[in-house]
Amino acid sequence: ETGVTQTPRHLVMGMTNKKSLKCEQHLGHNAMYWYKQSAKKPLELMFVYSLEERVENNSVPSRFSPECPNSSHLFLHLHTLQPEDSALYLCASSQVRRDTQYFGPGTRLTVL
Amino acid sequence: KQEVTQIPAALSVPEGENLVLNCSFTDSAIYNLQWFRQDPGKGLTSLLLIQSSQREQTSGRLNASLDKSSGRSTLYIAASQPGDSATYLCAVPSGGSYIPTFGRGTSLIVHP
Numbered sequence: 001e002t003g004v005t006q007t008p009r010h011l012v013m014g015m016t017n018k019k020s021l022k023c024e025q026h027l028g029h030n031a032m033y034w035y036k037q038s039a040k041k042p043l044e045l046m047f048v049y050s051l052e053e054r055v056e057n058n059s060v061p062s063r064f065s066p067e068c069p070n071s072s073h074l075f076l077h078l079h080t081l082q083p084e085d086s087a088l089y090l091c092a093s094s095q096v097r098r099d100t101q102y103f104g105p106g107t108r109l110t111v112l
Numbered sequence: 113k114q115e116v117t118q119i120p121a122a123l124s125v126p127e128g129e130n131l132v133l134n135c136s137f138t139d140s141a142i143y144n145l146q147w148f149r150q151d152p153g154k155g156l157t158s159l160l161l162i163q164s165s166q167r168e169q170t171s172g173r174l175n176a177s178l179d180k181s182s183g184r185s186t187l188y189i190a191a192s193q194p195g196d197s198a199t200y201l202c203a204v205p206s207g208g209s210y211i212p213t214f215g216r217g218t219s220l221i222v223h224p
Contacts (some may be wrong), residue, residue: 044213090155096210100146103155
Protein backbone atom coordinates (compact mmCIF):
# COMPACT_ATOMS: atom_id res chain seq x y z
CA GLU A 1 0.00 0.00 0.00
CA THR A 2 1.27 3.46 -0.87
CA GLY A 3 -0.60 5.38 1.82
CA VAL A 4 -2.71 7.19 -0.77
CA THR A 5 -6.27 6.00 -1.22
CA GLN A 6 -8.79 6.94 -3.88
CA THR A 7 -12.53 6.39 -4.08
CA PRO A 8 -14.36 5.24 -6.02
CA ARG A 9 -12.08 2.93 -7.98
CA HIS A 10 -14.50 2.82 -10.93
CA LEU A 11 -17.14 5.33 -11.97
CA VAL A 12 -19.57 5.37 -14.87
CA MET A 13 -21.54 8.54 -15.35
CA GLY A 14 -23.73 10.26 -17.89
CA MET A 15 -22.92 13.65 -19.32
CA THR A 16 -25.51 15.39 -17.14
CA ASN A 17 -24.43 13.85 -13.84
CA LYS A 18 -22.48 15.46 -11.02
CA LYS A 19 -19.99 13.32 -9.11
CA SER A 20 -16.89 13.73 -7.00
CA LEU A 21 -13.63 11.83 -6.77
CA LYS A 22 -11.95 11.60 -3.39
CA CYS A 23 -8.30 11.20 -2.47
CA GLU A 24 -6.82 10.80 1.01
CA GLN A 25 -3.17 10.56 2.00
CA HIS A 26 -1.89 9.16 5.28
CA LEU A 27 1.76 10.08 4.79
CA GLY A 28 1.92 13.52 6.38
CA HIS A 29 2.74 15.15 3.06
CA ASN A 30 2.10 18.80 2.30
CA ALA A 31 1.35 18.67 -1.43
CA MET A 32 -1.35 16.81 -3.34
CA TYR A 33 -1.87 16.41 -7.08
CA TRP A 34 -4.53 15.37 -9.60
CA TYR A 35 -3.40 13.76 -12.86
CA LYS A 36 -5.32 12.56 -15.90
CA GLN A 37 -4.07 9.55 -17.83
CA SER A 38 -5.68 8.93 -21.20
CA ALA A 39 -4.80 6.14 -23.57
CA LYS A 40 -1.61 6.78 -25.54
CA LYS A 41 -0.99 10.18 -23.90
CA PRO A 42 1.53 11.25 -21.28
CA LEU A 43 0.35 11.65 -17.74
CA GLU A 44 -1.21 15.14 -17.62
CA LEU A 45 -1.03 17.29 -14.48
CA MET A 46 -4.40 18.88 -13.70
CA PHE A 47 -4.02 20.56 -10.30
CA VAL A 48 -1.57 20.90 -7.44
CA TYR A 49 -2.31 22.01 -3.88
CA SER A 50 0.52 22.70 -1.46
CA LEU A 51 1.36 24.91 1.48
CA GLU A 52 3.07 27.25 -0.96
CA GLU A 53 0.63 27.45 -3.83
CA ARG A 54 -2.25 26.16 -5.88
CA VAL A 55 -1.31 25.33 -9.46
CA GLU A 56 -3.78 24.83 -12.26
CA ASN A 57 -3.12 23.50 -15.72
CA ASN A 58 -4.81 26.15 -17.87
CA SER A 59 -5.89 23.57 -20.41
CA VAL A 60 -8.15 21.78 -17.91
CA PRO A 61 -11.83 22.60 -18.61
CA SER A 62 -13.94 24.28 -15.94
CA ARG A 63 -16.15 21.19 -15.71
CA PHE A 64 -13.39 19.85 -13.44
CA SER A 65 -13.29 21.63 -10.07
CA PRO A 66 -10.75 20.73 -7.34
CA GLU A 67 -11.20 21.15 -3.61
CA CYS A 68 -8.58 20.70 -0.90
CA PRO A 69 -10.13 21.19 2.57
CA ASN A 70 -6.93 20.18 4.39
CA SER A 71 -3.50 18.71 3.70
CA SER A 72 -4.78 15.13 3.82
CA HIS A 73 -7.81 15.31 1.55
CA LEU A 74 -8.31 16.26 -2.08
CA PHE A 75 -11.48 16.16 -4.14
CA LEU A 76 -12.19 16.51 -7.84
CA HIS A 77 -15.76 17.61 -8.54
CA LEU A 78 -17.11 16.62 -11.93
CA HIS A 79 -20.09 18.09 -13.78
CA THR A 80 -21.42 17.94 -17.35
CA LEU A 81 -18.49 15.86 -18.52
CA GLN A 82 -17.85 14.77 -22.09
CA PRO A 83 -17.01 11.27 -23.40
CA GLU A 84 -13.43 12.41 -24.07
CA ASP A 85 -13.03 12.93 -20.32
CA SER A 86 -13.06 9.16 -19.88
CA ALA A 87 -9.66 8.29 -18.42
CA LEU A 88 -7.78 7.08 -15.36
CA TYR A 89 -7.62 9.86 -12.77
CA LEU A 90 -4.67 9.57 -10.43
CA CYS A 91 -4.03 11.33 -7.16
CA ALA A 92 -0.54 11.74 -5.71
CA SER A 93 1.09 13.35 -2.69
CA SER A 94 4.60 14.43 -1.75
CA GLN A 95 6.66 16.64 0.48
CA VAL A 96 7.14 19.84 -1.48
CA ARG A 97 10.58 20.08 -3.09
CA ARG A 98 11.75 16.82 -1.57
CA ASP A 99 11.06 13.14 -1.90
CA THR A 100 9.18 11.37 -4.59
CA GLN A 101 5.49 11.43 -5.32
CA TYR A 102 3.32 8.64 -3.97
CA PHE A 103 0.39 7.68 -6.16
CA GLY A 104 -3.02 6.28 -5.37
CA PRO A 105 -4.51 3.38 -7.38
CA GLY A 106 -6.60 5.72 -9.52
CA THR A 107 -10.26 6.08 -10.44
CA ARG A 108 -11.26 4.66 -13.83
CA LEU A 109 -13.88 7.09 -15.14
CA THR A 110 -16.17 6.31 -18.05
CA VAL A 111 -18.46 9.03 -19.40
CA LEU A 112 -21.36 7.79 -21.49
CA LYS B 113 8.54 24.10 -20.86
CA GLN B 114 10.07 20.74 -20.05
CA GLU B 115 9.70 18.01 -22.67
CA VAL B 116 10.44 14.40 -21.79
CA THR B 117 11.02 11.69 -24.39
CA GLN B 118 11.32 7.98 -23.69
CA ILE B 119 12.84 5.45 -26.07
CA PRO B 120 11.88 2.79 -26.96
CA ALA B 121 8.10 3.11 -26.70
CA ALA B 122 7.77 -0.66 -26.40
CA LEU B 123 10.11 -3.55 -25.73
CA SER B 124 9.55 -7.32 -25.75
CA VAL B 125 12.40 -9.56 -24.57
CA PRO B 126 13.01 -13.08 -23.28
CA GLU B 127 13.60 -13.61 -19.61
CA GLY B 128 17.16 -13.08 -18.40
CA GLU B 129 18.18 -10.23 -20.69
CA ASN B 130 19.76 -7.04 -19.44
CA LEU B 131 17.77 -4.00 -20.54
CA VAL B 132 18.36 -0.29 -21.03
CA LEU B 133 15.50 2.19 -21.09
CA ASN B 134 16.21 5.75 -22.15
CA CYS B 135 14.83 9.11 -21.08
CA SER B 136 15.79 12.51 -22.48
CA PHE B 137 14.69 15.96 -21.33
CA THR B 138 15.06 19.46 -22.74
CA ASP B 139 15.53 21.65 -19.63
CA SER B 140 18.52 20.61 -17.52
CA ALA B 141 17.76 22.98 -14.61
CA ILE B 142 16.12 20.25 -12.55
CA TYR B 143 15.81 19.31 -8.87
CA ASN B 144 15.69 15.60 -9.54
CA LEU B 145 14.60 12.85 -11.93
CA GLN B 146 12.35 9.95 -11.07
CA TRP B 147 11.62 6.58 -12.58
CA PHE B 148 8.23 5.00 -11.95
CA ARG B 149 6.62 1.69 -12.77
CA GLN B 150 2.95 1.33 -13.70
CA ASP B 151 1.08 -1.95 -13.97
CA PRO B 152 -1.97 -2.00 -16.28
CA GLY B 153 -4.87 0.03 -14.89
CA LYS B 154 -3.00 0.79 -11.68
CA GLY B 155 -1.30 3.76 -10.06
CA LEU B 156 2.41 4.53 -10.30
CA THR B 157 5.07 3.09 -8.03
CA SER B 158 8.30 4.98 -7.47
CA LEU B 159 11.40 2.97 -8.39
CA LEU B 160 14.30 5.39 -8.13
CA LEU B 161 14.77 9.08 -7.39
CA ILE B 162 18.02 10.74 -8.45
CA GLN B 163 18.79 14.15 -7.01
CA SER B 164 20.35 16.69 -9.37
CA SER B 165 23.71 16.40 -7.58
CA GLN B 166 23.84 12.62 -8.03
CA ARG B 167 25.01 10.58 -11.01
CA GLU B 168 23.20 7.34 -10.28
CA GLN B 169 20.99 5.38 -7.92
CA THR B 170 20.68 1.63 -7.46
CA SER B 171 17.94 -0.56 -6.05
CA GLY B 172 18.31 -4.31 -6.41
CA ARG B 173 18.46 -5.17 -10.11
CA LEU B 174 17.68 -1.58 -11.09
CA ASN B 175 20.24 1.13 -11.75
CA ALA B 176 19.39 4.63 -12.95
CA SER B 177 21.93 7.15 -14.17
CA LEU B 178 21.62 10.87 -14.74
CA ASP B 179 23.62 13.13 -17.05
CA LYS B 180 22.18 16.59 -16.54
CA SER B 181 24.44 18.33 -19.03
CA SER B 182 23.26 16.15 -21.90
CA GLY B 183 19.66 15.91 -20.63
CA ARG B 184 19.65 12.12 -20.41
CA SER B 185 18.86 9.35 -17.98
CA THR B 186 18.95 5.60 -18.40
CA LEU B 187 17.28 2.86 -16.41
CA TYR B 188 19.21 -0.39 -16.46
CA ILE B 189 17.36 -3.60 -15.55
CA ALA B 190 19.60 -6.58 -14.92
CA ALA B 191 18.52 -10.18 -15.50
CA SER B 192 14.96 -9.30 -16.46
CA GLN B 193 12.06 -11.39 -15.13
CA PRO B 194 8.42 -11.79 -16.26
CA GLY B 195 7.41 -9.86 -13.15
CA ASP B 196 9.23 -6.83 -14.57
CA SER B 197 6.56 -6.54 -17.28
CA ALA B 198 5.00 -3.10 -16.89
CA THR B 199 5.21 0.44 -18.23
CA TYR B 200 8.22 2.44 -17.03
CA LEU B 201 7.81 6.20 -16.77
CA CYS B 202 10.43 8.90 -16.45
CA ALA B 203 9.45 12.15 -14.69
CA VAL B 204 11.45 15.37 -14.67
CA PRO B 205 10.42 18.73 -13.18
CA SER B 206 10.39 21.85 -15.30
CA GLY B 207 13.21 24.29 -14.66
CA GLY B 208 12.93 25.79 -11.20
CA SER B 209 9.80 23.80 -10.35
CA TYR B 210 9.24 20.71 -8.24
CA ILE B 211 6.27 19.61 -10.36
CA PRO B 212 7.28 16.75 -12.69
CA THR B 213 6.63 16.37 -16.39
CA PHE B 214 6.16 12.75 -17.42
CA GLY B 215 7.30 10.93 -20.53
CA ARG B 216 4.96 8.64 -22.45
CA GLY B 217 6.66 5.59 -20.98
CA THR B 218 8.27 2.40 -22.22
CA SER B 219 5.98 -0.62 -22.26
CA LEU B 220 8.03 -3.68 -21.33
CA ILE B 221 7.06 -7.33 -21.79
CA VAL B 222 9.40 -10.03 -20.49
CA HIS B 223 8.58 -13.50 -21.82
CA PRO B 224 9.19 -16.61 -19.67
